[in-house]
Amino acid sequence: MLNFTRPTSTASATDLVWPFQGRHLVSELMGSPGAPIPLGQLMSDFPTVTDITPVGFLDDKPVFACILGAANMDVMKYTSGNLFALIGRIAGEQFDVIGRAYQLLCWERDHRHCGRCGRETSLADKGQSRACEPCGLSVYPRISPCVIVLVTRDEEMLLAAGAGANRRFYSCLAGFVEPGETCEQAVQREVMEEVGVEVDDIQYHGSQPWPFPGQLMLGFTAKWRSGDIDIDPDEIDEAIWCTADNLPPVPPPFSIAGQLINGFLTSLS
Numbered sequence: 001m002l003n004f005t006r007p008t009s010t011a012s013a014t015d016l017v018w019p020f021q022g023r024h025l026v027s028e029l030m031g032s033p034g035a036p037i038p039l040g041q042l043m044s045d046f047p048t049v050t051d052i053t054p055v056g057f058l059d060d061k062p063v064f065a066c067i068l069g070a071a072n073m074d075v076m077k078y079t080s081g082n083l084f085a086l087i088g089r090i091a092g093e094q095f096d097v098i099g100r101a102y103q104l105l106c107w108e109r110d111h112r113h114c115g116r117c118g119r120e121t122s123l124a125d126k127g128q129s130r131a132c133e134p135c136g137l138s139v140y141p142r143i144s145p146c147v148i149v150l151v152t153r154d155e156e157m158l159l160a161a162g163a164g165a166n167r168r169f170y171s172c173l174a175g176f177v178e179p180g181e182t183c184e185q186a187v188q189r190e191v192m193e194e195v196g197v198e199v200d201d202i203q204y205h206g207s208q209p210w211p212f213p214g215q216l217m218l219g220f221t222a223k224w225r226s227g228d229i230d231i232d233p234d235e236i237d238e239a240i241w242c243t244a245d246n247l248p249p250v251p252p253p254f255s256i257a258g259q260l261i262n263g264f265l266t267s268l269s
């Protein structure tokens with residue numbers, strides 16, 4: 001269980017660290033997937049360990065994240081994988097904790113200098129923010145709200161394959177909330193923009209942090225009101241109406257899209 005209070009002490013050799021190379025989390029080959037590694041061990045096995053970032057307390061012990069740089073790793077000892085690859089292999093709560101580590105690492109890396117005056121920033125407010133003393137700007141980790149919506153019409157669901165996606169599966173429609181917009185307005189706008197369909201009866205379902213690198217997915221259901229599917233090819237490859245009997249490949253149940261789809265199918269049975 002992670003305590004979100006960030007350690008204020010410097011990491012010692014025995015402290016545990018989640019190491020990242022780009023978007024990839026590095027784990028010990030023989031250890032549990034996603035388990036943090038002692039910092040001293042990493043520093044002796046990798047020439048460049050940088051950006052050691054406090055994350056929180058795991059079972060009352062301070063835990064950190066770090067960047068390993070482009071160093072080669074001993075493939076007999078370590079393995080690395082995209083955070084996406086951990087989905088379904090580790091508990092959802094553990095995935096969220098590693099996601100927090102990755103988000104904080106990206107946030108600290110990207111806010112070393114003040115966006116207003118360009119001077120160096122430093123951790124402030126018990127590690128909750130980065131502050132620029134000369135101009136007084138405080139920057140907190142940025143979370144970007146995204147709506148994700150399952151549109152239904154009687155017993156049908158509207159699912160779409162995203163343009164340029166590596167793995168072809170069909171999911172709910174999603175998009176970022178624009179400044180000045182409510183989540184419900186974002187749902188209506190995104191659905192109209194992506195598939196040309198008008199929706200109403202928008203109901204909140206639940207949320208899920210999505211650390212790629214800082215989205216918060218806000219799940220909704222909505223009912224079709226009018227319009228035929230007319231896709232925006234920049235965003236969508238294909239959108240279809242489908243039922244439980246002709247379900248295409250869909251996201252795993254761990255994801256909020258999977259939960260929305262499963263929830264609808266359960267409500268029919």
Ligand SMILES: [Zn+2]
Pocket residue numbers: 114115116117118119132133134135136137
């Ligand atoms: Zn400043």
